């Protein structure tokens with residue numbers, strides 16, 4: 001298919017659900033039969049959003065500035081949805097809108113539904129790991145997680161069980177060796193930046209929330225740690241029917257394979273929403289998105305590198321006018 005160079009088609013039809021892809025190293029990221037059975041009692045959190053627009057009040061009496069425009073999508077229990085796109089495209093803003101955390105001066109329109117209803121998330125249902133990490137610098141890793149477990153887990157859980165659970169979560173995040181290291185801060189050196197990130201995820205996952213928002217969970221982590229952390233999260237999501245929505249900058253190919261769905265944004269608009277596997281298919285006869293639109297992902301190139309290079313026009317010498325074709329369905 002030949003398309004004009006100035007045309008970057010946006011929005012792909014949302015494909016109907018199909019079997020979830022298997023991750024690397026045999027990490028099967030599909031809800032287990034036990035989860036499926038359990039879902040009859042607790043269906044988990046189906047999050048859907050339609051035509052979400054976010055604007056910020058203009059300063060000095062200027063017109064409001066649009067940050068997100070006409071964003072639609074969904075996230076299902078047991079699955080990981082990745083929100084990707086160039087820096088400043090609106091990933092954090094979309095996460096904040098979905099989590100109901102937009103700050104003052106930021107206006108939102110559109111529909112966000114929890115299990116088909118317009119309702120607020122019940123306390124304890126969701127957790128949000130932000131980009132900024134706030135931890136007590138004087139505590140050790142073990143103390144930080146243990147105190148959080150004491151505070152967050154129900155009073156009916158005995159202290160010994162809370163401690164055992166805290167230690168298991170620390171091990172799951174690959175922090176065993178740093179268990180008794182002080183967190184540290186700007187003045188006193190402690191655990192590394194990547195370990196701080198993993199510790200924050202640990203603390204948020206203690207209560208096994210039904211809906212987990214992650215803003216850049218792999219930033220500051222090397223590729224092995226990124227894969228370890230994301231595969232662990234995908235496994236827990238699959239095992240326990242947790243819904244995961246993660247803004248991710250530039251995942252490795254292995255990490256990308258763990259995502260069920262992909263929401264690709266550029267300049268506050270949707271480029272692609274659908275199954276992650278459908279964005280990367282390279283066969284020339286493929287009906288899938290980047291191939292169909294004339295931008296197939298070359299063999300051996302990391303899909304996320306390809307997407308970002310294709311849609312990031314911030315550094316083009318000759319501005320490329322992007323025509324936003326919103327042809328949902």
Ligand SMILES: Nc1ncnc2c1ncn2[C@@H]1O[C@H](COP(=O)(O)OP(=O)(O)OP(=O)(O)O)[C@@H](O)[C@H]1O
Pocket residue numbers: 056067085086087088089090091092093094106247249
């Ligand atoms: N409160 C605000 N006031 C003004 N502009 C804002 C505000 N919040 C966000 N923006 C702008 O909205 C755009 C999207 O910001 P956002 O943080 O959502 O992007 P992002 O994709 O998460 O970026 P990054 O990957 O660099 O973290 C940016 O241009 C940002 O400057």
